[in-house]
Amino acid sequence: MWIGTLYALAAGLMWGLVFVGPLLLPEYPAALQSVGRYLAFGLIALPLAWMDRAALRRLSRSDWREAVKLVLIGNLLYYLCLASAIQLAGAPLPTMIIGTLPVVIAISANLRDHRRDGRLPWRALLPSLLLIAAGIGCVNHVELQALRADPDADPARYAQGALLAIVAVACWTWYPLRNADWLRAHPDRSPRTWATAQGVATLPLAAAGYGLLWIGMALAGAEFQMPFGPRPWFFIGLMAAIGLFASWLGTTCWNEASQRLPTALAGQLIVFETLAALAYAFALRGQMPGALTLLGIALLIGGVMWAVRIRPEQAVAEVHAS
Numbered sequence: 670m671w672i673g674t675l676y677a678l679a680a681g682l683m684w685g686l687v688f689v690g691p692l693l694l695p696e697y698p699a700a701l702q703s704v705g706r707y708l709a710f711g712l713i714a715l716p717l718a719w720m721d722r723a724a725l726r727r728l729s730r731s732d733w734r735e736a737v738k739l740v741l742i743g744n745l746l747y748y749l750c751l752a753s754a755i756q757l758a759g760a761p762l763p764t765m766i767i768g769t770l771p772v773v774i775a776i777s778a779n780l781r782d783h784r785r786d787g788r789l790p791w792r793a794l795l796p797s798l799l800l801i802a803a804g805i806g807c808v809n810h811v812e813l814q815a816l817r818a819d820p821d822a823d824p825a826r827y828a829q830g831a832l833l834a835i836v837a838v839a840c841w842t843w844y845p846l847r848n849a850d851w852l853r854a855h856p857d858r859s860p861r862t863w864a865t866a867q868g869v870a871t872l873p874l875a876a877a878g879y880g881l882l883w884i885g886m887a888l889a890g891a892e893f894q895m896p897f898g899p900r901p902w903f904f905i906g907l908m909a910a911i912g913l914f915a916s917w918l919g920t921t922c923w924n925e926a927s928q929r930l931p932t933a934l935a936g937q938l939i940v941f942e943t944l945a946a947l948a949y950a951f952a953l954r955g956q957m958p959g960a961l962t963l964l965g966i967a968l969l970i971g972g973v974m975w976a977v978r979i980r981p982e983q984a985v986a987e988v989h990a991s
Contacts, residue, residue, distance in 0.1 A: 673929030674938060676922045681941025683919035686911055687748060688764060688946040691755040692953060693907060697898050699752035700882055705904065707744055707875035709912030714868025717917070724862040725869070735851055736863075736870040743844025744871055744916070745878065750837040758830025760950045761812035766834035768805045768943040772798055773842050774936025775976075781846065782932045785853065789931065793979050800972030801940060807965030808947065811958075845936060849927045860924030868917055937976045940969050 690702055718725055728736075754763040775798060779789055816822055852860060883895045897904050927935055944966060951958050958966070 670930065673926045673935070676926035677930070677935060677938035678941050680919045680922040680926060681939065681943075682945045683914045683922070684942040685945025685949050686915045687751065688755065688760055689949050689953065690907060690911055691752045692760055692950070694898075694900075694904060695756060697904065698882075698893065699756055700749055700878075701893075701898070702752045702908075703745055703749040704875045704878040704882060705908040706748060706911050706916065707740070707871045708879055709908040710744075710868050710916035711872025711875055713909070713913050713917055714865050714872065717865045718869050721859075721862050721865050724859055725866060727858070728866060732851070733866070733870065735847070736866045737874070739844060739848055740867050740871040740874060742840050743848070744867070745874060747837050747840040747844065750833045750840065754830040754833040754837060756830075757833065758827045759816075760946070762816065762827060762830055763834040763837070764943065764946045764950065765805060765809040765812055766831060766838060767841075767946070768808065768940070770838060770841060770943070771801050771937040771940040771972075772805075773838060774845060774932075774939060775934070777842055778846060778849075778932035778936050782849075788982055789934065789979050790982055794976070797937065797972045797976040797979070800968050800975060801937065804965040804968030804970075804972060805943075807961050807968065811962050811965075841939075845923075845927065845939070846932060848924070849932045849935065852924055852927045853932075856928065860928055861921050863924055864917055864920040867920060871916075934976055934979065937973060940973050944969060 687706075690706070691699065694702060751763060751767070754766075775789075775794065779791070779794065816827065852858075852863065855863075879896070886893055886895060926938065930938070947958070947962075947966070
């Protein structure tokens with residue numbers, strides 16, 4: 670349980686980096702950042718795939734189809750929506766909406782996967798969910814006050830950013846549930862191999878998306894300097910760093926956690942991503958979070974620590990029925 674939690678913590682710390690890219694590259698289209706990140710992920714996965722080729726040969730066609738579905742929804746579409754939301758509304762609003770993921774995934778998994786993982790008792794789970802929700806509420810209150818105080822705020826842009834962040838939540842509620850399905854159904858397979866397989870599946874999709882975006886921008890007469898924009902080396906370096914740490918290594922750590930933890934519990938541990946994203950955002954601002962934000966962070970951590978202590982219970986009737 671604790672090893673799985675540490676893997677989830679490592680994944681969250683690395684996934685928090687994805688909130689930084691759109692802030693560091695505000696002049697780059699969100700679609701270019703999405704396909705650029707996953708093109709880098711796919712290229713990084715190639716030498717790893719060669720070293721892991723024996724294990725990859727064991728994957729069936731249905732396994733590869735599942736990998737393609739996961740990268741389309743959980744990678745490309747998710748990051749396109751997230752990067753667009755951050756560019757439209759800034760980092761705080763999307764971060765706090767994405768911060769609802771632990772609660773959304775925990776409830777979804779407890780309703781959906783209780784036969785396989787055992788049911789986390791709602792009575793025991795409720796304090797954890799309330800602590801996490803209260804923590805997110807504290808952070809959200811501070812950030813919304815800052816948004817209201819901004820005289821240049823555009824309500825329409827913020828609304829569009831909020832909508833795209835909600836779509837991102839839907840994508841990343843679906844992804845860990847489906848990813849955990851495959852990992853729990855294949856306990857003999859390496860989580861590292863499955864992360865590499867997703868990288869390999871991403872490469873042709875990201876390359877095609879990059880090409881189509883380049884052609885589309887040329888036909889539209891866009892002034893953006895393709896293929897790498899006005900800051901090519903910074904863009905390439907940042908995409909490579911995010912592709913390596915957030916995509917491959919982060920996915921590997923998350924897969925390790927998903928094989929060890931009930932899905933409902935693993936879903937709550939995505940709170941580490943929210944905490945990391947907030948820490949990186951405040952570091953970029955060059956300021957310390959206020960008292961209410963720190964209280965929210967403490968509540969989030971407390972909720973996670975409470976959840977780790979909960980053990981799943983298998984209903985007797987369901988055991989006999991199965």
